[in-house]
Amino acid sequence: MNAMTETEPFVHPALFYRGEQEYLAGTVPFVRAGLDAGEAVAVAVPEANLELIRAALGEQASQVQLLDMTQAGRNPGRIIPRVLRAFADAHPTRRVRIIGEPIWAGRTETEYPACVQHEALINLAFRGREATILCPYDALSLEETVLADALATHPTIIESGTQDTSAAYAPEAVVSRYNQPLKAPGDAPSMPYAQESLPDARHAAARRAAELGLPESRLGDFALAVAELTTNSVVHGGGVGALRIWSEDQYVVCEVRDAGLLTDPLAGRRPASRDQRGGRGLLLVHVLADLVRVHTSPAEGTTIHCYFER
Amino acid sequence: MNDPDDGYPAAGEAAPWSRQLSICTLPDRAGLKVTGEVCLPTYPVWERALEEVPRQRQEGPYWLELSALTFIDVAGATALATTAQSLDDEQRIVLDHPPPALSRLLELFWPELSAIEVATS
Numbered sequence: 001m002n003a004m005t006e007t008e009p010f011v012h013p014a015l016f017y018r019g020e021q022e023y024l025a026g027t028v029p030f031v032r033a034g035l036d037a038g039e040a041v042a043v044a045v046p047e048a049n050l051e052l053i054r055a056a057l058g059e060q061a062s063q064v065q066l067l068d069m070t071q072a073g074r075n076p077g078r079i080i081p082r083v084l085r086a087f088a089d090a091h092p093t094r095r096v097r098i099i100g101e102p103i104w105a106g107r108t109e110t111e112y113p114a115c116v117q118h119e120a121l122i123n124l125a126f127r128g129r130e131a132t133i134l135c136p137y138d139a140l141s142l143e144e145t146v147l148a149d150a151l152a153t154h155p156t157i158i159e160s161g162t163q164d165t166s167a168a169y170a171p172e173a174v175v176s177r178y179n180q181p182l183k184a185p186g187d188a189p190s191m192p193y194a195q196e197s198l199p200d201a202r203h204a205a206a207r208r209a210a211e212l213g214l215p216e217s218r219l220g221d222f223a224l225a226v227a228e229l230t231t232n233s234v235v236h237g238g239g240v241g242a243l244r245i246w247s248e249d250q251y252v253v254c255e256v257r258d259a260g261l262l263t264d265p266l267a268g269r270r271p272a273s274r275d276q277r278g279g280r281g282l283l284l285v286h287v288l289a290d291l292v293r294v295h296t297s298p299a300e301g302t303t304i305h306c307y308f309e310r
Numbered sequence: 311m312n313d314p315d316d317g318y319p320a321a322g323e324a325a326p327w328s329r330q331l332s333i334c335t336l337p338d339r340a341g342l343k344v345t346g347e348v349c350l351p352t353y354p355v356w357e358r359a360l361e362e363v364p365r366q367r368q369e370g371p372y373w374l375e376l377s378a379l380t381f382i383d384v385a386g387a388t389a390l391a392t393t394a395q396s397l398d399d400e401q402r403i404v405l406d407h408p409p410p411a412l413s414r415l416l417e418l419f420w421p422e423l424s425a426i427e428v429a430t431s
Binding site for chain 2: 195196198199202220221223224227228231234235272274275277278280281284287
């Protein structure tokens with residue numbers, strides 16, 4: 001144990017695993033130790049790995065909350081509020097222990113910056129909390145750069161059964177490094193909006209999304225997300241903004257661009273309490289969208305790309 | 311989305327029906343009929359209407375007839391949930407034909423709010 005874990009109750013190791021055996025050796029005893037200690041335990045990993053853990057746990061699996069991370073955490077921006085904090089907050093009197101695997105080999109280049117920023121922000125979101133979050137990384141399939149980033153987003157690394165402090169730990173630097181400018185295709189028309197034209201912007205966006213093949217069942221969520229992003233521009237982003245909609249691979253993408261600066265790295269990543277009046281807008285976008293990418297800087301303002309699967 | 315326009319309207323182009331919110335009392339029971347959409351430009355009207363709800367001392371629930379409410383954003387849904395949370399134990403708000411956006415927001419953020427009921431008829 002290093003000096004940090006003696007004073008900091010939050011523990012956040014990455015587990016670099018090679019193959020099924022190492023995966024089970026790194027996760028199943030971790031789950032059992034949590035159950036033995038009376039902790040609340042959850043496992044949120046991709047389906048195939050979830051099945052491995054479920055089978056290995058046998059009857060004990062019923063004492064653990066099991067989630068398919070490719071669904072619950074499809075948009076990495078909602079993992080903190082809707083998976084990790086949701087579970088921790090549901091067990092306020094117990095230490096919680098969670099296995100969270102948000103990065104798998106199928107994550108795309110577009111998704112990855114949001115994934116690694118999420119990993120970095122866990123440290124900020126859970127600072128001072130009675131929790132352990134173990135993040136498995138498939139060292140056989142993931143690229144070297146992904147593993148190198150994991151050294152920067154986790155204070156400790158477990159590899160081949162050995163736990164070490166990560167000398168490269170620097171989560172704020174990771175958040176900044178992946179705060180990358182976002183581009184829309186040149187031919188996507190730009191629609192400016194202000195307070196009075198917010199409804200028009202929302203209607204036009206939903207109409208365009210429908211033309212691009214977003215199914216009826218998703219149009220309502222899409223309109224809600226557009227409403228929140230454009231309203232944020234008007235309220236917090238200088239009063240005006242510009243909206244673009246286009247299709248990209250299996251997604252309809254909505255871009256909202258304004259002059260505001262997002263200064264709170266956890267904006268939209270805190271669960272809303274039942275009685276809280278504001279602060280649900282960006283959280284709602286994270287909950288509804290399949291992916292959210294953000295770029296924010298004092299010089300260029302804020303650009304948000306929001307992906308909805310067609 | 312039944313706006314007949316094609317393409318993006320220019321900012322500020324009139325679409326009056328979309329930015330209006332009108333609220334009137336129901337003729338046959340305690341409650342309101344809400345027409346239009348609740349979003350940033352119309353929020354103050356919605357908030358003022360909701361402020362009246364806890365002051366009502368009617369027999370039975372307070373009805374919100376929402377079949378002509380076409381959209382509500384999360385701030386509007388929050389105002390409704392906050393109003394419901396402020397009611398006395400026996401008071402209830404019944405939503406008649408809420409728009410899908412409202413049902414979705416209540417399900418996502420206030421799944422156990424017992425002071426709000428949805429009329430099933």
